[in-house]
Amino acid sequence: xxxxxxxxxxxxxxxxxxxxxxxxxxxxxxxxxxxVSTSFLxxxxxxxxxxxIANDIGFILTGSVRYYHIKDGEEITGYFxxxxxxxxxxxxxxxxxxxxxxxxxxxxTTLLLxxxxxxxxxxxxxxLAYKMERFGRLTAEYYLCCYEERISSFITQTPEERYQDLxxxxxxxxxxxxxHYIANxxxxxxxxxxxxRKRLLFQPS
Amino acid sequence: xxxxxxxxxxxxxxxxxxxxxxxxxxxxxxxxxxxVSTSFLxxxxxxxxxxxIANDIGFILTGSVRYYHIKDGEEITGYFxxxxxxxxxxxxxxxxxxxxxxxxxxxxTTLLLxxxxxxxxxxxxxxLAYKMERFGRLTAEYYLCCYEERISSFITQTPEERYQDLxxxxxxxxxxxxxHYIANxxxxxxxxxxxxRKRLLFQPS
DNA sequence: AAAATTCCTTATCTTTTGTTAACGTTTTGA
DNA sequence: TCAAAACGTTAACAAAAGATAAGGAATTTT
Numbered sequence: 199x200x201x202x203x204x205x206x207x208x209x210x211x212x213x214x215x216x217x218x219x220x221x222x223x224x225x226x227x228x229x230x231x232x233x234v235s236t237s238f239l240x241x242x243x244x245x246x247x248x249x250x251i252a253n254d255i256g257f258i259l260t261g262s263v264r265y266y267h268i269k270d271g272e273e274i275t276g277y278f279x280x281x282x283x284x285x286x287x288x289x290x291x292x293x294x295x296x297x298x299x300x301x302x303x304x305x306x307t308t309l310l311l312x313x314x315x316x317x318x319x320x321x322x323x324x325x326l327a328y329k330m331e332r333f334g335r336l337t338a339e340y341y342l343c344c345y346e347e348r349i350s351s352f353i354t355q356t357p358e359e360r361y362q363d364l365x366x367x368x369x370x371x372x373x374x375x376x377x378h379y380i381a382n383x384x385x386x387x388x389x390x391x392x393x394x395r396k397r398l399l400f401q402p403s
Numbered sequence: 404x405x406x407x408x409x410x411x412x413x414x415x416x417x418x419x420x421x422x423x424x425x426x427x428x429x430x431x432x433x434x435x436x437x438x439v440s441t442s443f444l445x446x447x448x449x450x451x452x453x454x455x456i457a458n459d460i461g462f463i464l465t466g467s468v469r470y471y472h473i474k475d476g477e478e479i480t481g482y483f484x485x486x487x488x489x490x491x492x493x494x495x496x497x498x499x500x501x502x503x504x505x506x507x508x509x510x511x512t513t514l515l516l517x518x519x520x521x522x523x524x525x526x527x528x529x530x531l532a533y534k535m536e537r538f539g540r541l542t543a544e545y546y547l548c549c550y551e552e553r554i555s556s557f558i559t560q561t562p563e564e565r566y567q568d569l570x571x572x573x574x575x576x577x578x579x580x581x582x583h584y585i586a587n588x589x590x591x592x593x594x595x596x597x598x599x600r601k602r603l604l605f606q607p608s
Numbered sequence: 609a610a611a612a613t614t615c616c617t618t619a620t621c622t623t624t625t626g627t628t629a630a631c632g633t634t635t636t637g638a
Numbered sequence: 639t640c641a642a643a644a645c646g647t648t649a650a651c652a653a654a655a656g657a658t659a660a661g662g663a664a665t666t667t668t
Contacts, residue, residue, distance in 0.1 A: 267555065267558070267559045269559045274558055274559050276554065276555060276558045276559075288544075288547060288548070288551060289547075289548040289551050289552070292544050292547070292548060293548060298555065299555070327533065328532065328533050328536065331533065331536035331537045331540050332536045332540075334540040334544070335536050335537075335539040335540035335543055338540055338543030338544045338547050339493075339497050339539070339543045341547055342493060342494075342497070342543050342546055342547050342550065343493070343494040343497060343498060345547065345550035345551065345554060346493060346494045346550065347494065348554055349481065349550060349553055349554060349557075350472065350481060350503065350504070352554075352557045352590055353472070353479055353480075353481045353587065353588070353590055354472045354474045354479050354481075356654095357654095357655090376614085376615070376616090377615075377616065378614095378615070378616080382558065383558070385557055385558055386655075386656090387655075387656060387657085388615085388616075388617095389616095389617085389618090389655085389656075389657080389658095390654085390655055390656075391616095392616065392617055392618080393617095393618090393654090393655085395616095395617090396617085396618090561624095562624095562625090581644085581645070581646090582645075582646060583644095583645070583646080591625075591626090592625075592626060592627085593645085593646075593647095594625085594626075594627080594628095594646095594647085594648085595624085595625055595626075596646095597646065597647055597648080598624090598625085598647090598648090600646095600647090601647080601648090
């Protein structure tokens with residue numbers, strides 16, 4: 199993966215997106231932006247692989263990725279991320295241990311990147327440290343809430359209910375992602391999802 | 404739930420446990436400790452209920468709790484926490500929205516508590532703010548990793564494999580928690596877990 | 609543009625899981 | 639201490655999901 203300096207328009211998009219978590223002053227953003235690089239993934243190119251330590255957190259400018267595991271030689275898709283979202287093998291990135299999953303571009307994808315070392319630099323930079331800790335806290339808390347909801351859905355809902363939820367809440371996923379990936383995501387086989395879809399055709403909510 | 408000032412021995416245990424995340428100086432800890440109270444739950448007493456905004460994060464000194472949802476009038480157990488761990492309806496606590504689950508003591512349980520307001524006070528306290536942000540970040544990141552692993556297990560493993568993992572990794576859960584709660588936790592019915600257990604008796608790993 | 613691959617659906621058969629109910633044991637609570 | 643409730647297992651049947659394979663449509667690749 200080749201990294202380059204990011205262009206100003208991209209940085210602006212990034213800054214705007216991060217306002218969900220914290221607002222950087224001009225001065226802070228100048229410092230922050232120095233630690234950001236940019237990269238491009240061709241369709242099917244990998245952002246992360248099993249066994250490798252995740253070196254970067256990415257911000258998807260355009261495009262999308264899927265997370266997947268390999269089990270018994272089969273790919274099993276666990277998640278998707280789209281433009282405007284962060285992407286990383288978080289556990290690997292945070293713990294500096296080899297990751298257990300792959301992350302692959304679903305379409306041509308442009309990313310902004312912050313490497314682990316750059317992030318540490320910022321966390322240690324006197325002028326930035328406090329805000330970066332806060333940024334990290336709010337980001338982690340945000341994803342914690344997402345994960346909590348996801349786990350609940352596995353315990354309290356049937357695959358069919360999870361699919362109906364997906365239809366109502368995450369239209370984007372359905373439109374941009376092949377069905378058999380969605381099946382994995384729901385924890386079922388593609389054949390089983392096809393049957394659910396057929397059932398719903400005749401008893402639509 | 405009645406709150407009282409915590410006793411020094413309990414605070415020491417708490418401080419020790421938090422060193423997994425951050426180390427507080429004497430001065431910082433003095434300030435921190437002022438915001439901690441203590442509470443006791445009888446067996447089956449609730450720490451959190453659906454529809455209520457979680458007001459506290461708890462640290463379990465002794466005892467254990469289970470998280471559960473109610474769906475179609477049925478209790479569905481999602482998780483357990485034991486002594487030395489934090490407990491809260493995190494999403495509700497963090498977002499200030501009504502929670503969707505219950506938290507109930509599995510046995511007589513003593514807790515240390517930090518209320519949302521006290522936590523905000525600390526996050527706003529000049530002398531404590533930086534370390535509290537850092538504490539929050541590392542805590543959220545820690546639980547994020549736990550959740551990530553849990554979600555992976557739902558997607559890549561069968562209930563039987565999840566049960567075998569549980570046997571090898573979380574002996575404590577198996578010993579202290581009724582089987583039908585564990586079945587929910589694995590995403591299956593108690594009857595199905597009973598069958599898995601029988602199967603494993605005749606083909607032990 | 610043609611060939612190859614991927615994707616979704618459908619069918620059949622097998623396996624697993626859910627549902628309900630019964631039974632004996634253990635735990636709980638009055 | 640005694641009655642009631644909660645637990646775990648088992649059985650029988652129904653429902654759902656997995657495995658495999660085949661066919662056609664769509665997409666990709668060359």
